[in-house]
Amino acid sequence: MTTLTTPLAERVRPQSLADVVGQTHLLGGSAPLGRMITNGHLPSLILHGEAGIGKTTLARLLAHAVGREFHLLSALDLTVKELRELIDGGNGSKNGLDFGPPVIFIDEIHRFNKAQQDALLGAVESGKITLIGATTENPSFSINNALLSRCQVYRLNPLTTDELVQILKNALAKDKFLQGIQVQGELGKIAYLASGDARKALNLLEIACQNTDGNTLTIDDELIENIAQTVLAHYDKAGDMHYDIISAFIKSVRGSDADAAIYWLARMLTAGEDPAFIARRLVILASEDIGLANPNAILIADTALRSVQSIGMPEARIILAQATVYLTTSAKSNSTYHAINDALAFVKNDNSPVPLHLRNGVTKLMQAQGYGANYIYPHDYPHHYHPQQYLPDHLIGKRFYEFADNQKEQASFAFIHWLKSQN
Structure with a gap:
């Protein structure tokens, strides 16, 4: 039974593939998953992408589209014994369904250890189950090669602001608790705060609606400021986002774009990234990408590293910003980077x-x-x-x-x- 205590994201979860917004590169008529469903074929899959973009929903709808029994499991609390009992007991005929092996969906499959992942191998290889794993981590690093080779891997894209706006509009139109609310202002402002995450966008909309007077939702700067305080930085210091953002930061400095470099620096600092980690990467960049074009660059970067370590946040943000802009606007050269690499390769045989x-x-x-x-x-x-x-x-x-x-x-x-x- 759906009640007001049920989160909005759950209340408006799509009930068919036709209701899914986004992921057209996978679900269109000629797209991979679209072709599979048309042919009534569902192999084992790994769905890879950020949180809140529909991995669980998509897995459930794919199973439903081919008439398969669906089991939703979490890698956080599933034991090998429970997993094997489920595999041994699955026959695809529960609730009158008999169109193939059951679909076992494992959320956060990257949290499975080797023994847990190995327990899936035989059942996946024999076709006893169809596995759909969801992960926010890069499967190449987080899933055993043996299991990965038995699954097709698909990357889900973060939802665009326009797609999130459409999801918000659908929620306002279909949810019985939100129906009748008139929106003044741009839903895009709420969508922007969600950073591609549909669940977050819907949560923010629900918070905004709960704080309205009457049936009118006014989206203005005051509202955005209030609900923005509930937004957690979309950043995982142990996951892909950590590496993706530091990569974007370094490439922005290397590419001499100060505005982009400062933006990515702010993203990392807001998320609680270790300032010394950022400073160490700047020292490396100063030598690798600037080098002899500006010998002072490595002095600035090294001084910034030592200063950050001795001073700490929040003042370290200023030091990092100064070093970042200096390195970004400096002349660039990787001549010594190539020189040492060429010499190292040469002396292996000399x-x-x-x-x-x-x-x-x-x-x-x-x-x-x-x-x-x-x-x-x-x-x-x-x-x-x-x-x-x-x-x-x-x-x-x-x-x-x-x-x-x-x-x-x-x-x-x-x-x-x-x-x-x-x-």
């Missing part, structure tokens, strides 16, 4: 001896063997330079470092060219 004149002849015996003989001390010559061989014989002329086309490295190139021309 163990050339050090030329004798470069060796350190610290004993009379070593000196007698030619260690250090004929070495030229550069400081004894004008401009502190004199040409001599520094690479092994067969590598003379080999280049690992190439001067990049930025002002500082081109200045260094010009200096080295001039220096060599003096001899």
